[in-house]
Amino acid sequence: MHALRGVDLDIAEGEFFALLGPNGAGKTTLISLLAGLARPSAGSAAVMGHDVVRDYRLARRSLGVVPQELVYDAFFTVREMLRFQSGYYGLHRNDAWIDELLENLSLADKADAYTRTLSGGMKRRLLVAQALVHKPPVIVLDEPTAGVDVELRQSLWAFIRRLNREGHTILLTTHYLEEAEELCERVAMLKEGRIVALDRTVNLLRREDEQRLELVLSSTLLPENLDARVVGHDGNRFVLALPDYAELEGILAELRRNGIRIERMQLRQADLEEVFIKLVGQGA
Amino acid sequence: MSGFGTLFRKEIIRFGKVAMQTVLAPVLTALLYLLIFSHVLAAHVEVYPGVGYTAFLMPGLIMMSILQNAFANSSSSLIQSKQSGSIVFILLPPLAHFEFFSAYLLAAIVRGIVVGAGVLVVGLFFADLNLARPLWVVAFALLASAAFGALGIMAGIWADKYDHLAGVQNFIIMPLTFLSGVFYSIHSLPAFWQGMSHYNPVFYMIDGFRYGFHGQSDVSPWLSLAAVTPVTLLLGGLALRLIQTGYKLRH
16 A cells, blocks of 8 residues: 655745645645654655655754644643643743744633633644744645634634745645635645646646636526536536637527526636646545 | 753653642552551561561552552553644654653653652651662662653553553553562462562562662562663663654654
């Protein structure tokens, strides 16, 4: 069993990079290799030029990882956790930065709360804070916004963007493709341990440069001769490919002929989700 | 060694926060043994001339508490962090293998000795205890707690669930300690079991420790030292090796 096969990936300093793929594609395995939580059976990986096996201490010092699992140590408070985490990196007077982290992650009023009393979203943000205590040049976020509500998600991303502007390299995995589309300059898509696409986000989107026709219909069935165009379908909501605006007229006529009423209609560009589904296959 | 200090401190605070369970409970357990056994046997048994049974029993109970608690500290801390997943917080930072090892080991030694000292202090209300050779007391307390702390590290890394740890505790640690002369001199055993006891490293830990208090023991303290030291080094080396290889900690 190999979770990853022939992955050759270079992320430049200062990049905001997304790693996408369905469950089991190997995203977390790749991150575990970088973080030293797993060891490669073949091949190598390096963080800021430090080999993760040979120079493990320098590699780990350069890396801050927000793990996917919502883990916490029930024995300690938020501030205790952050002080311990600082100490593991040799930072013994780190309270100014810890306070700044708590402030930016909306945890300031929870500094003295025991971690077990935090909500899921707060635990997630504490994990982010723990990953950042040593101001690592490379920050890895494995599904960081799962379970975090929309408003806090925005402030979290604002903070991560600021870190990116200040020169931190960000590597992100997410299920929310719109986040990757909005935030990341480059994207790699993984499928069954292989990279199926690796390009600048704008290029990936341009690859799918045809228009999308989004329809909400009075019927959950389309006329048969429109089936070939369907790229997305959910109940009575359909997304059709539209390579040429001129074809719009024919589609509308076909619907009318079958007595199907249009409740809502929208024309738009393909988004990353559609590129993603096309490249990694349905069921992603 | 900057990370070592923090990890060591964290481990001390961890058991300090649940001192009721990690310090007071084992002291009470030892006290109950002391009360019951000394009540039943004090009138009948004099193991060494001039040493009452309660005074004879105390070093054995203290050492038993040291061993069990040193083991419990490293093993339960590790399995708890493994089960909750919070072990990543110490796997991600750049802690050297030796820092990881020595922080857990030293915290186990401290817990063992704190509980042992607690048993000693409480026991002094029930029996007068000499400190004939205090250096031997210190040497055996350190060597024995280090050996069982290292054993606890190995068990904590190996175990996938609490049941595995309970197995080690009940099927290895308990028989080794109970059959080592905590409650009796091995000279009172039939020849076969007397011979068997000489293969039990815990026998030497207790016998050497007892010598430090009473100046009398079943075998020479030098022999005990020669038996215990390599055991401690071996267990420590194995535990460090497990951490270096990443066994069950890094895939």
